[in-house]
Structure formats: C-alpha cells, structure tokens
Amino acid sequence: MCGIWAIFGCDQDLSKQYKSALKIAHRGPDSFRIENINHFVNCCLAFHRLVIVDDVYGMQPMRIRSHPHIYVLYNGEIYNYRTVQKQFDFQYLTECDGEAIIHLYAQGGAEYAASMLDGVFAFCLLDTAAKKVFLGRDTFGIRPMFRLLKDDGLLALCSEAKGLLGLAHGDKDHEIDIIPFPPGHVECYDLASTGKVTLTERVQFHSVGDKPKWSDLPVAVQPSADDIHENIRLLLTDAVRKRLMTHRHIGCLLSGGLDSSLIAALVVKLAKESGIHYPIQTYSIGMGGSPDIMAARKVAAHIGSEHHEVSFTPEEGIAALEEVIYSLESYDITTVRASVGMYLVSRYIRKETDRVVIFSGEGSDELAQGYIYFHQQPSAEEGDAESCRLLKDLYLYDVLRADRTTAAHGLELRVPFLDHHMTSYYLSLPANMRCPQQGIEKYLLRKAFDGLGLLPAEILWRPKEAFSDGVSSLKNSWIQSLKEFIEQEVDDSMLETSPKLFPFNPPKTKEAFYYRQIFEKHFECHSKWIPYTWMPKWCGYADDPSARSLKHYKESDVDEQKEAIKA
Numbered sequence: 058m059c060g061i062w063a064i065f066g067c068d069q070d071l072s073k074q075y076k077s078a079l080k081i082a083h084r085g086p087d088s089f090r091i092e093n094i095n096h097f098v099n100c101c102l103a104f105h106r107l108v109i110v111d112d113v114y115g116m117q118p119m120r121i122r123s124h125p126h127i128y129v130l131y132n133g134e135i136y137n138y139r140t141v142q143k144q145f146d147f148q149y150l151t152e153c154d155g156e157a158i159i160h161l162y163a164q165g166g167a168e169y170a171a172s173m174l175d176g177v178f179a180f181c182l183l184d185t186a187a188k189k190v191f192l193g194r195d196t197f198g199i200r201p202m203f204r205l206l207k208d209d210g211l212l213a214l215c216s217e218a219k220g221l222l223g224l225a226h227g228d229k230d231h232e233i234d235i236i237p238f239p240p241g242h243v244e245c246y247d248l249a250s251t252g253k254v255t256l257t258e259r260v261q262f263h264s265v266g267d268k269p270k271w272s273d274l275p276v277a278v279q280p281s282a283d284d285i286h287e288n289i290r291l292l293l294t295d296a297v298r299k300r301l302m303t304h305r306h307i308g309c310l311l312s313g314g315l316d317s318s319l320i321a322a323l324v325v326k327l328a329k330e331s332g333i334h335y336p337i338q339t340y341s342i343g344m345g346g347s348p349d350i351m352a353a354r355k356v357a358a359h360i361g362s363e364h365h366e367v368s369f370t371p372e373e374g375i376a377a378l379e380e381v382i383y384s385l386e387s388y389d390i391t392t393v394r395a396s397v398g399m400y401l402v403s404r405y406i407r408k409e410t411d412r413v414v415i416f417s418g419e420g421s422d423e424l425a426q427g428y429i430y431f432h433q434q435p436s437a438e439e440g441d442a443e444s445c446r447l448l449k450d451l452y453l454y455d456v457l458r459a460d461r462t463t464a465a466h467g468l469e470l471r472v473p474f475l476d477h478h479m480t481s482y483y484l485s486l487p488a489n490m491r492c493p494q495q496g497i498e499k500y501l502l503r504k505a506f507d508g509l510g511l512l513p514a515e516i517l518w519r520p521k522e523a524f525s526d527g528v529s530s531l532k533n534s535w536i537q538s539l540k541e542f543i544e545q546e547v548d549d550s551m552l553e554t555s556p557k558l559f560p561f562n563p564p565k566t567k568e569a570f571y572y573r574q575i576f577e578k579h580f581e582c583h584s585k586w587i588p589y590t591w592m593p594k595w596c597g598y599a600d601d602p603s604a605r606s607l608k609h610y611k612e613s614d615v616d617e618q619k620e621a622i623k624a
Contacts, residue, residue, distance in 0.1 A: 058469035058470070060084030067224075077223060084105050085467070126186040134178075135157050162184075179201060192214060245258040267481060269481060297323040300416070310339075311357065312341060315418075338410060341365075344368065359512065374397045380465075387453075389572075390602055415471070416473065427498050431498055444491070540568060
C-alpha cells in the first residue's frame with residue numbers, strides 16, 4: 058500500500074501545490090519523495106512509500122538505466138513480475154515488482170503492459186521522449202486512483218480524492234471534475250511543450266469475467282462436479298500463495314465467517330509450506346461476546362494462528378465516525394457501518410503489532426453470491442447479472458472500504474478472492490451452479506472445501522452474517538446503539554430538508570442524513586463519487602440494508618448458529 062500523487066500542466070507555482078500531496082501521507086509512512094521533472098517545468102510527481110519489497114531500490118518515481126526517459130509511479134503488487142522477466146528476458150535492475158511495468162511498456166505500450174500484469178495496481182507512467190502520460194488501474198479497482206482533468210490543460214491524480222481538493226484554482230464548481238479513475242482502463246494524455254495536457258485515448262484493457270490475457274490456464278471441456286471443486290480449491294490456494302510475496306510480516310483479518318476463515322486457514326497452511334517461520338497473526342473485532350468474536354476464536358484455535366481479539370464499545374465506534382467517513386470519502390450507509398470495525402481493528406494492528414501485510418476475504422460475497430438477498434433471485438441468470446454488477450462496482454463500495462480503512466493506518470490489504478484467475482474461472486461456470494442451493498448461500502464455494510478439515514464444519518457452513526451485524530454484542534446491537542445516538546442528533550425537520558439540501562442521492566433515513574452531513578463537511582460538491590446507495594435487490598423497498606431486515610434472515614437460525622459456535 059502506497060500513495061501516489063502527480064500534477065501536469067499546472068500554470069501556478071508548483072511549490073504551492075505540494076502540500077496537497079501530504080494529505081495522503083498515511084498511505085506510505087516509511088518514506089516520501091517529491092520530484093519536479095526536467096524539461097517539463099509544470100510537472101511534478103510525489104510518492105509516499107510503505108516498504109513491502111526491495112527497501113533499497115524500490116523508491117519512486119522509478120527510473121531505470123535502460124529506459125531513462127520513463128518515469129513510473131504506482132501503488133500495487135505485480136505477482137507475475139518474475140514470470141514476465143523469464144518470458145521476455147527482461148534485465149531487471151531492482152528487486153521491485155513494479156519494474157515490470159517499465160519493461161512491458163517499452164515492449165508494447167501502456168495498454169499492453171496493463172493487460173500483461175497479474176496483480177493489483179494504479180499507475181502513472183510519464184514518457185518524456187514521447188511527451189505522453191499514461192494512467193492505468195486494475196480490473197476491480199483494488200488499488201485506488203482519482204483523476205482531475207481541466208479544460209485549461211491541468212491533469213492531476215492521487216490515490217485518494219482528498220489530495221486533489223483545492224488544485225483546481227480553489228473553485229469548488231470546478232472540483233466536480235475530480236472522479237474515480239475507471240477500473241480496467243488505460244488513458245493516454247499528450248503533454249504539449251507548454252506543459253498543457255490533452256486526453257487522447259481511453260481503452261478498456263480488461264473487464265469483469267474476462268480471462269486474463271496473460272493466463273495460460275487450460276479450459277476444461279464439460280468438467281465433472283469433482284473437477285470443478287478441485288479447480289476452485291487450486292485457484293483460491295494459488296491466489297493466496299502468490300500473495301505471500303512480501304518482505305514484511307503477515308496477518309489476517311478474521312471475522313469467523315466463511316470468507317475470512319478460508320483465507321486465514323490457507324495463509325497459515327501455505328506459510329508453513331513455504332518456510333515462513335514466524336506465527337501468522339489473526340485479528341477479530343467486536344463488542345463483548347459478539348458472534349464474530351466467538352466464531353473467530355474457534356477458527357484461530359483450529360488453524361493455530363496467533364490470535365488477537367479487539368473489543369470496542371458503541372461509544373468508541375460513534376467517536377470514530379467522522380475519521381472513518383473522512384478516510385472513506387463515502388457516505389454510503391453499508392460502507393460506513395462496516396468500516397467502523399475495520400478501521401478500529403486496523404488501528405490496533407498498526408499500534409500493537411509488527412504486521413503490515415494483511416489478508417482479507419473481500420470479494421467473495423459478490424463473486425459467489427453470498428449476500429442473503431441472493432436467495433430471492435428470480436432466476437439464475439438474473440443472479441449472475443447481479444453478481445457481475447456488484448463486482449464491477451466493488452471499487453465504489455467494499456473494495457473502497459477495505460482499502461481506506463487499512464491504508465488510513467499504513468497497512469497493505471490483500472484480497473485473494475479477487476484474483477483474476479479465480480474470478481474468471483468462477484464466473485465461467487453455469488449460472489445455476491453458482492446461485493444459492495438447498496437454502497445455503499455460497500454453496501458451491503463451501504462444497505469445494507467440504508470434508509478437508511481445513512475449517513470446522515460449523516464455520517464452513519456458517520450462514521452469512523453482515524460484518525456490521527456480526528460485530529454486535531448478543532445483548533447490545535452496534536447498529537441499534539448507532540441509531541439511538543443519531544436519533545438525538547437528527548430531528549424530523551432536518552430529515553425533511555434532505556431533498557433540498559442534497560438533491561443527488563437524498564438521504565431517506567436519519568442515519569443516512571447524519572453520514573451525509575459529515576461527508577459534505579469535508580467533500581462538498583462531490584456526492585457523485587457514490588452513484589447510488591447500496592441496497593439489497595428483489596426484497597421490496599428497504600430503508601435499512603442490514604441482512605437482518607430480510608425475510609430469509611430468521612432469528613431462530615441465528616440462535617442455532619450461535620449455539621453451534623459456542624459448542
């Protein structure tokens with residue numbers, strides 16, 4: 058996890074713009090560099106580094122002797138950098154995975170380079186010989202990037218939007234041009250001799266569900282159910298294995314649900330096989346006696362991790378709300394709710410442990426149809442379409458949450474479920490195979506790991522528990538405590554003004570109104586960063602996105618689940 062910031066075509070004194078780059082210092086607490094580009098007086102690149110690999114030669118902007126006209130800024134991990142080195146006989150001058158971007162660009166251009174990368178990334182590449190700037194972002198937008206492009210020839214980019222606020226000459230009306238850079242795309246800009254910038258090309262190099270262009274996986278013809286289960290196991294295992302690439306110690310977020318438990322179990326298993334001798338740490342968070350705390354404790358004992366339990370009170374969660382929303386740059390209800398616990402546990406990891414690289418189970422619910430409302434899908438085809446829609450929008454919701462809450466504390470998150478091999482294969486399977494079966498969501502994924510002893514059976518088949526619900530105490534709901542607090546802060550008359558105050562995505566509940574007020578305090582005029590508020594489908598109108606508001610979520614089932622976990 059790092060922070061990138063750049064500006065091109067600025068007609069003001071660049072020294073006045075530098076402070077904007079400092080707004081994302083949390084993303085890279087290990088070192089910082091800011092560099093003006095020779096022969097381009099209106100260009101500047103800045104980088105906040107979190108050291109993961111090659112702490113000697115991995116600083117950015119990166120240049121190498123064989124291609125001195127190419128500058129690269131990137132935030133990401135390129136897992137196949139050794140593979141492409143062997144494939145094309147590249148002569149690497151560093152041990153840094155990002156050097157592959159320079160060599161691939163020199164060989165085939167920016168689109169070619171992006172399409173050949175197995176990993177997660179957001180990059181800015183400046184070619185001073187061609188006088189061009191290229192921006193690119195991975196398929197799911199796992200690594201963030203915002204872009205500001207002005208009609209007067211100003212281009213600026215940053216890992217988080219807060220680093221671009223104020224660059225557009227302080228004119229708030231102009232700042233609506235700050236947008237999330239689209240995942241799976243590459244853009245090309247011409248850099249004129251005056252330093253002004255013009256967008257010349259935008260290309261989508263990869264989309265959700267496409268087989269990666271660098272993939273060499275064979276396609277099986279009419280595989281049996283056993284073949285499919287084995288392929289899922291192999292692909293998820295390989296996705297975890299390649300993400301062990303780090304010189305820093307590893308930890309895992311562990312809620313005790315299926316997704317984080319599978320990832321943590323595989324990390325512990327593969328770490329031992331690869332010769333990692335230090336214990337893998339796992340972290341759970343919740344209010345006292347929460348379902349997540351109890352389930353995670355059982356998983357940690359089963360896999361043999363060094364486990365940490367982080368407890369928080371409703372008061373501590375409420376006190377963190379403004380910091381969370383500022384970090385997120387979002388006002389979405391589901392995102393904010395789930396982010397509080399993730400933000401607090403990330404703060405604990407940074408302060409109390411030596412772990413920096415953190416694994417998580419993000420992406421499984423979207424890929425494997427894990428949300429409770431998928432039980433209500435009208436058809437397998439509609440369920441498939443919804444799954445693909447969620448994956449395409451992940452960078453605006455769950456991936457955004459996972460990145461910002463961890464990056465706020467200088468951690469790097471890794472999400473194996475969103476590996477390109479894994480996702481393209483899973484989505485290629487028949488739609489009716491991927492939907493809930495026998496009343497169980499993510500049935501196919503669970504079945505693939507059934508009977509292996511990797512996890513306790515009651516965890517492998519544990520029903521979906523939304524993160525913001527799972528962290529709640531059995532006696533005291535985090536969400537209910539939150540709503541009771543907001544009820545005192547927002548009265549009915551304030552909510553009635555919502556459509557006039559916030560015509561785009563007007564808040565429909567007091568909770569939504571409260572979050573929106575905080576968002577507008579820091580990011581006025583930027584509500585369109587979130588195109589819609591996340592809500593379940595096929596269930597009729599719902600003000601509350603919590604899974605507990607859905608008919609499928611029966612309290613009797615929850616009680617049985619809690620008793621099984623306690624046993």
